Amino acid sequence: MAAExxxxxxxxxxxxxxxxxxxxxxxxxxxHVVLSFHVLNFTGG
Structure with a gap:
């Protein structure tokens, strides 16, 4: 489900x-809260 x-x-x-x-x-x-996702951080790829 995508967030809008x-x-x-x-x-x-x-x-x-x-x-x-x-x-x-x-x-x-x-x-106010900012959510930031860094999917490839610390994965070595």
């Missing part, structure tokens, strides 16, 4: 480098 510009991202939780787990919903309505 301006659509709401589904909530997810992932490990943080500093504060344990972090969820996207923690920022909903209070901050």
């Amino acid at each position: 510009v301006g659509s709401v991202a589904p909530d997810f939780t992932m490990p943080s480098a500093n504060d344990g787990d972090i969820s996207l919903s923690q920022y909903r309505g209070s901050k």
Whole structure:
């Protein structure tokens, strides 16, 4: 399923480098969040 510009991202939780787990919903309505996916980073190809 492709995301459309301006659509709401589904909530997810992932490990943080500093504060344990972090969820996207923690920022909903209070901050702008940019998601960036780098598929080929650290793959050696």
